[in-house]
Amino acid sequence: MKKKIINKYMKFPTALAAAKGGAALAVEWLVPLLDANGKDDALLLAAADKKRAETVGDSVHLRGLIEFSNYCRKNCHYCGLRKENNKINRYRLSKEEILETALKAEKLGYKTIVLQSGEDLHFSADAMSKIIKELKNKTKLAVTLSLGERDEETYFAWKKAGADRYLLRIETTDPVIFKKIHPDSDLEYRKNCLYVLKKLGYQLGSGVMVGLPGQDALSLAKDIIWLNNLGVEMIGIGPFLPHKETPLKDEKGGTLAQALRLIAVLRLVFPYSHMPATTAMGTIDPMGREKALQAGANVMMPNITPTAVRPLYEIYPNKICLDESADKCFGCVTARIIGLGRTVGTDYGDVVRQIRNPKLEIRNNKDK
Numbered sequence: 001m002k003k004k005i006i007n008k009y010m011k012f013p014t015a016l017a018a019a020k021g022g023a024a025l026a027v028e029w030l031v032p033l034l035d036a037n038g039k040d041d042a043l044l045l046a047a048a049d050k051k052r053a054e055t056v057g058d059s060v061h062l063r064g065l066i067e068f069s070n071y072c073r074k075n076c077h078y079c080g081l082r083k084e085n086n087k088i089n090r091y092r093l094s095k096e097e098i099l100e101t102a103l104k105a106e107k108l109g110y111k112t113i114v115l116q117s118g119e120d121l122h123f124s125a126d127a128m129s130k131i132i133k134e135l136k137n138k139t140k141l142a143v144t145l146s147l148g149e150r151d152e153e154t155y156f157a158w159k160k161a162g163a164d165r166y167l168l169r170i171e172t173t174d175p176v177i178f179k180k181i182h183p184d185s186d187l188e189y190r191k192n193c194l195y196v197l198k199k200l201g202y203q204l205g206s207g208v209m210v211g212l213p214g215q216d217a218l219s220l221a222k223d224i225i226w227l228n229n230l231g232v233e234m235i236g237i238g239p240f241l242p243h244k245e246t247p248l249k250d251e252k253g254g255t256l257a258q259a260l261r262l263i264a265v266l267r268l269v270f271p272y273s274h275m276p277a278t279t280a281m282g283t284i285d286p287m288g289r290e291k292a293l294q295a296g297a298n299v300m301m302p303n304i305t306p307t308a309v310r311p312l313y314e315i316y317p318n319k320i321c322l323d324e325s326a327d328k329c330f331g332c333v334t335a336r337i338i339g340l341g342r343t344v345g346t347d348y349g350d351v352v353r354q355i356r357n358p359k360l361e362i363r364n365n366k367d368k
């Protein structure tokens with residue numbers, strides 16, 4: 001006798017109703033949304049755009065991104081900055097250059113800067129603390145850090161120095177995929193970094209890469225459930241874009257459609273979170289950032305790194321906005337936002353704390 005195959009996943013309309021109604025998170029309705037196509041896809045994106053308007057409103061918050069070092073101790077298989085890529089020239093901005101860039105950003109109207117680098121231990125707990133303190137003394141900027149995995153003492157020192165927010169993407173919570181793409185990272189260690197950051201009181205950002213080899217809608221659904229348990233407040237989504245100087249160079253990349261669907265589902269699950277329309281989406285499609293803003297995103301991160309070094313921060317290939325000065329970039333993104341009938345945020349765009357029931361399991365973090 002033939003076994004009856006039971007599809008445990010809901011039909012799309014029921015799944016969308018569950019998402020809109022704030023149902024408890026379950027793969028049964030997350031998967032059909034993440035797999036939506038055609039008309040269903042359009043309905044999902046429209047629902048997310050509506051939810052965004054009702055919750056975080058029409059403001060788009062700008063975060064000025066300063067990529068201050070492309071040195072990295074790690075060898076992530078998807079990243080052009082990986083240690084073993086000896087085809088790129090490495091650079092570090094000095095403390096003075098970082099401060100000068102941040103001051104210019106504040107003059108232009110930015111309220112937040114994001115200090116991002118590879119995992120570069122040259123910027124020790126102490127060195128970074130000095131930079132953060134000086135930034136906080138000389139400006140009114142909110143400071144977001146995106147410096148990878150460090151130990152608890154270091155995260156504590158940076159928080160004490162005045163850092164407000166931290167971004168650390170988990171990329172995937174699937175242990176097999178995580179191991180395949182991170183030869184020198186440990187999933188549990190990365191998770192624990194995020195628990196520690198949360199415990200220390202940072203406004204916390206994480207996120208995933210979409211379109212990774214071996215990843216499917218179920219794997220993404222499980223990522224979403226984990227992000228919810230973490231109590232994440234800002235969520236960054238990046239499509240996987242193969243870089244020719246990495247071991248994943250021959251893999252198929254992620255698509256804008258996948259990224260937009262994921263943003264839309266995340267907006268329905270995390271109505272008040274901050275979500276960027278990333279440069280990577282603008283790299284896949286000239287209108288990619290606009291499309292993301294219409295699928296639930298409410299943040300943009302213009303690159304304000306000095307143009308002399310900007311092309312050297314090549315995590316993924318064919319990055320856009322490499323030549324424009326900071327003020328041109330500011331004008332360009334402002335025009336794009338206004339073109340969508342939206343407004344540029346004039347406040348700090350701090351997180352709205354509405355997180356449901358994070359489950360924290362904190363161990364001691366020590367730099368490996």
Ligand code: SF4
Nearest residue numbers: 072074076079082118
């Ligand atoms: S993803 Fe980050 S940690 Fe990994 S190689 Fe690139 S810069 Fe380094």
